[in-house]
Amino acid sequence: MDNKIGRLLLPVGTLIVVLGLWQLSVHVWQIKPFTLPSPLAIGERIWEQRDRLLAQSGSTLRLALKGIGLGIGLGVLSAIVFHLIPFVRAALSPIIIITQNIPLIALGPLLIIWFGFGMTPKLVLLALVCYFPIAWSMLAGLGQAEPHLREYLSMIGTNRLTVLRRLELPASLPYFFSGLKITATYSITAAIVAEWLGASEGIGYYLVLKSKGYDTTSVFAAIVCILAMALLFYGVAALLERLVIRWRPADRNGGRGAAS
Numbered sequence: 001m002d003n004k005i006g007r008l009l010l011p012v013g014t015l016i017v018v019l020g021l022w023q024l025s026v027h028v029w030q031i032k033p034f035t036l037p038s039p040l041a042i043g044e045r046i047w048e049q050r051d052r053l054l055a056q057s058g059s060t061l062r063l064a065l066k067g068i069g070l071g072i073g074l075g076v077l078s079a080i081v082f083h084l085i086p087f088v089r090a091a092l093s094p095i096i097i098i099t100q101n102i103p104l105i106a107l108g109p110l111l112i113i114w115f116g117f118g119m120t121p122k123l124v125l126l127a128l129v130c131y132f133p134i135a136w137s138m139l140a141g142l143g144q145a146e147p148h149l150r151e152y153l154s155m156i157g158t159n160r161l162t163v164l165r166r167l168e169l170p171a172s173l174p175y176f177f178s179g180l181k182i183t184a185t186y187s188i189t190a191a192i193v194a195e196w197l198g199a200s201e202g203i204g205y206y207l208v209l210k211s212k213g214y215d216t217t218s219v220f221a222a223i224v225c226i227l228a229m230a231l232l233f234y235g236v237a238a239l240l241e242r243l244v245i246r247w248r249p250a251d252r253n254g255g256r257g258a259a260s
Contacts, residue, residue, distance in 0.1 A: 037217040045221045052206070057225045059202040064191040064233070066123055071130020071183055076176070078131075079138040080164070089139075100132050104190065108197040122194035129190035133179040141175025142168045177241035184233035188226060203229075 082089035111121035195204025
């Protein structure tokens, strides 16, 4: 328990020190809010616009959840197919890797041209971002099952799908959750980019409006909301990992997945 409290207090204390130095610097050097608002000014702006920020953040969260759902579904399915049919993996892996190296800011306009203005290009963009960490992490995990257990199941005549269900899928769970934690944080960033491409609501839309109006304090308020959502998603993913993977002691790897 003491170690857990220490691990929690260290980053919290560091954050407090950074915010204190930030506040002091703005006060001492009389930095204008247009250039760099103080943490207290940002906090006041968040409180003033709390209703609007909550509504816009809720829209972004819903979009990110849809993207995570698509990414998880496609990632798990393709990881299983790639594991069972190596030929498909060899044929498609280079194409998938290439798509992951296309900048989102370049891919977004193409999706709008192909699918128009609406939800479809946003979901496609989110699915592409959320897919890769899930698929590749889980694919690595499917190959990490205990060799002697695999040999034993083969000796007693267990079919391939049963081996997958009883041995390989459970073995891949730590890797899956490692990918899920990465996806959870990426999804918020991808949702913001998707909202930049064309939206009438969401924290990304709010951020664009305030940046065009040179309202630096509101821009920082939006950034705080984005960080809070990313930490929330990561925390939920970490909690799910602890609830699902009960056979692995949390303190062995600091509570982290095997591939994180």
